[in-house]
Amino acid sequence: AQTVTQSQPEMSVQEAETVTLSCTYDTSESDYYLFWYKQPPSRQMILVIRQEAYKQQNATENRFSVNFQKAAKSFSLKISDSQLGDAAMYFCAYRRGPGFGNEKLTFGTGTRLTIIP
Amino acid sequence: EAGVAQSPRYKIIEKRQSVAFWCNPISGHATLYWYQQILGQGPKLLIQFQNNGVVDDSQLPKDRFSAERLKGVDSTLKIQPAKLEDSAVYLCASSPTGLNTEAFFGQGTRLTVV
Numbered sequence: 001a002q003t004v005t006q007s008q009p010e011m012s013v014q015e016a017e018t019v020t021l022s023c024t025y026d027t028s029e030s031d032y033y034l035f036w037y038k039q040p041p042s043r044q045m046i047l048v049i050r051q052e053a054y055k056q057q058n059a060t061e062n063r064f065s066v067n068f069q070k071a072a073k074s075f076s077l078k079i080s081d082s083q084l085g086d087a088a089m090y091f092c093a094y095r096r097g098p099g100f101g102n103e104k105l106t107f108g109t110g111t112r113l114t115i116i117p
Numbered sequence: 118e119a120g121v122a123q124s125p126r127y128k129i130i131e132k133r134q135s136v137a138f139w140c141n142p143i144s145g146h147a148t149l150y151w152y153q154q155i156l157g158q159g160p161k162l163l164i165q166f167q168n169n170g171v172v173d174d175s176q177l178p179k180d181r182f183s184a185e186r187l188k189g190v191d192s193t194l195k196i197q198p199a200k201l202e203d204s205a206v207y208l209c210a211s212s213p214t215g216l217n218t219e220a221f222f223g224q225g226t227r228l229t230v231v
Contacts, residue, residue: 004159035219043206045160045222091159104150104173105220107159 002027004094006108013082014116020067021077021111023092034068034075035093035105038086045091051075079113087115119143121223123209129229135197138226142191142211148172149186150220151194152208160208166192199230 003026013019025034036048051059051068058066063083067076079086092108122141130136142149147168152160163182165173168189177184181200186192196203206227210220 043208043225043227045208045210047219050219093159104162104165105152105160107161109157109159 002029002094002096002106004092004106004108006092006111008111009109010112010114012114012116013079015082015084017082018078018080019082019113021079021090021092021113023075023077023108025073025075025092025094027073027094029096031097033095033097034066035095036064036066036077037091037093037107039089039091039110040087048090049077082115084115084117087113089113121209121211121221123223123226125226126224127227127229129231130199132201132230133198135195136199136228137193137195138207138209138228140192140194140209140223142209143221145213146211146221147189147214148212149192150210150212151184151192152210154206154208154225156205163194199228201230204228204230
């Protein structure tokens, strides 16, 4: 079974600074997807960024980027120029694929990010 | 495009009572998921539907939980009878058919069992 571990229950960062959230995972599969989701107090899970395991290039989305280390099974999220609106719970998630179709997501326990004005 | 709709947003019930949650996925999305998110934890899949068929319900406590997706569109999740440990947020998500798709989540229902 796949597992996802987030070892930082809480993180804080000064507004406009950079913060990195850590995630490790365990799988025997060679092809899979990794995700970072943001969950604000509204509770809706919002996709931040996605990485396909077969791609060596790290994904980036504006101020968000990942450091994907496949051999180490590590998938960290870097948020640059942190903004007050970035405050939320962040979940790392794993999904088998693409040959497995619309597979379920396996989530970590989350990291609560606080932005200090 | 309308998102995933869930109701109610909040529900408080006494233990041993029954409760039902409703989810309307994004139009055209064949796959529908129900996740349970206990406070301080990440969401855990309860059941996954592909159209109106069950793909995965291995984590669903079938002695008290049931779910259906009639006509392959909206879905209901029921708990009967509820226990204190069922207090959680119940998230519904949907995704279109395809190999490289993402799941879209609703705002969830927060259930408190007292």
